Amino acid sequence: MTTADPSAPALVVLHGGELPPGRERIDRHPGLSEVRYATAEQLTEALPGARILLVWDLFTEALTAAWDTAGSLEWVHAATTGVDNLMFPGLVESDVAVTNSRGVFEGPIAETVLGLVLSFAKDLHGSRDLQRSHTWKWRESERVQGRTALVVGTGPIGRAIARMLTAAGLEVTGAGRTPRTGDPDFGTVVSADPGEPGGIGDALGDADYAVVAAPLTDATRGLFDARLLARMKPTARLINVARGPIVVEEDLVRALRDGTIAGAGLDVFEAEPLPDSSPLWDLPQAVVLPHMSGDVVGWKDELVRVFLDNLDRRLRGEEPRNLVDKARGYPRG
Structure with missing residues (x-):
């Protein structure tokens, strides 16, 4: 006009x-x-x-x-x-x-991350699957309070996630470009360089949840590969609300199948829409969202x-x- x-x-x-x-x-x-x-x-x-x-x-x-x-x-x-x-x-x-x-998008994405944490801890997605088969299966769930989370990416989205998880009772650490202590949202920020001693690789060994909230750059592309996934606890879950190529999907599928990690909540993927042939659709440890974590x-x-x-x-x-x-x-x- x-x-x-x-x-x-x-x-x-x-x-x-x-x-x-x-x-x-x-x-x-x-x-x-x-x-x-x-x-x-x-x-x-x-x-x-x-x-x-x-x-x-x-x-x-x-x-x-x-x-x-x-x-x-x-x-x-x-x-x-x-x-x-x-x-x-x-x-x-x-x-x-x-x-x-x-x-x-910061607030909505943080809410989605908290929802995924709660779903894993309380096995809400598992209960839904059991409901569909009319199966009554009692089991114990996990506490959220006192669990640890490493948020990879210390920008506004990462900070909103840190505040949300802290409010829910988790102990949160960050991973970013500049290591520091006394951060208002993360407390401690470690280096996101996997080759840095005392950085992300070591911090992953203490985290119950690893949350990817970093931008896709040359430094973050393929960051979560087989070597970094192997640094996680076998009971830990990976949540990616950033960009799919930050996680090497083939390595993630293998880590889930082999029990290297316990689960993955994924809102983003290497190819979108996620192809029908992707094993992630059928892995019981994976929760698949169609790139909607920030869309309210x-x-x-x-x-x-x-x-x-x-x-x-x-x-x-x-x-x-x-x-x-x-x-x-x-x-x-």
């Missing part, structure tokens, strides 16, 4: 077929000269002259292929927390600013609100929120 000011920036909304809710809030924004909606196939034609790109197609890599036509682009906003799909060399090395939607009623409206808030800030010449450090692949702070 064109406004009275032709010098205002043009916006492209990259979508996968589903448009943002209440799109009139975007279409009628007085600070935009034009709003173009494009699918991945249409992006190359839509980008020329556009200064802003809203990536509403959450996991697309279409911008990589269309980058040669993005000569006017100044700002890319991702309607996600993870921006690994945007961290290709052309964009990383350019002057184009990238922001994400930090602040939308109203989340898409909140994503639009975050984008419009940053758009207004940009048009006023203010620093945008959630500015991504492209060298790291996530916002600082």
Whole structure:
């Protein structure tokens, strides 16, 4: 929709077929000269002259292929927390600013992690399976209070998880880039480098739950492989609410089958949707979620609100929120 000011920036909304809710809030924004909606196939034609790109197609890599036509682009906003799909060399090395939607998903994801912890401790998923077969099987469950959790990733999502698990009575430690003590949410943070003495490898040996909440970067891709999984207790469970490729799926399947670890709660996978052929569907120790840990009623409206808030800030010449450090692949702070 064109406004009275032709010098205002043009916006492209990259979508996968589903448009943002209440799109009139975007279409009628007085600070935009034009709003173009494009699918991945249409992006190359839509980008020329556009200064802003809203990536509403959450996991697309279409911008990589269309980058040669993005000569006017100044700002890319991702309607996600993870921006690994945007961290290709052309964009990383350019002057184009990238922001994400930090602040939308932290609480819901933390609630999902707590739900998975409770499900494992109280065998809720096992009870559901027994109910379906009309089987009355008494057994003892585990306490949550006093158990230990290692949260890998000390950003806002990891911190929300730490606070939620601490409130439930777990003792929480973090693993991140910078080891430290006295952290307000984790207490102790160990190095996430598996080769570092006293780091994540040693900490896993004490954890009842290992929660993956780190961004997907070169340093975290394949982090949880057979060697790191072998450092976990045989009674421990792995929970991944970050990105699938952080965990080597083949190694995880083997660890579950061999009893190296006791269970896995998985919201993300190497390939999504999870293929029908994946053994994870049928492993009784695995809980499979369809990448929904952060998606609660109203989340898409909140994503639009975050984008419009940053758009207004940009048009006023203010620093945008959630500015991504492209060298790291996530916002600082």
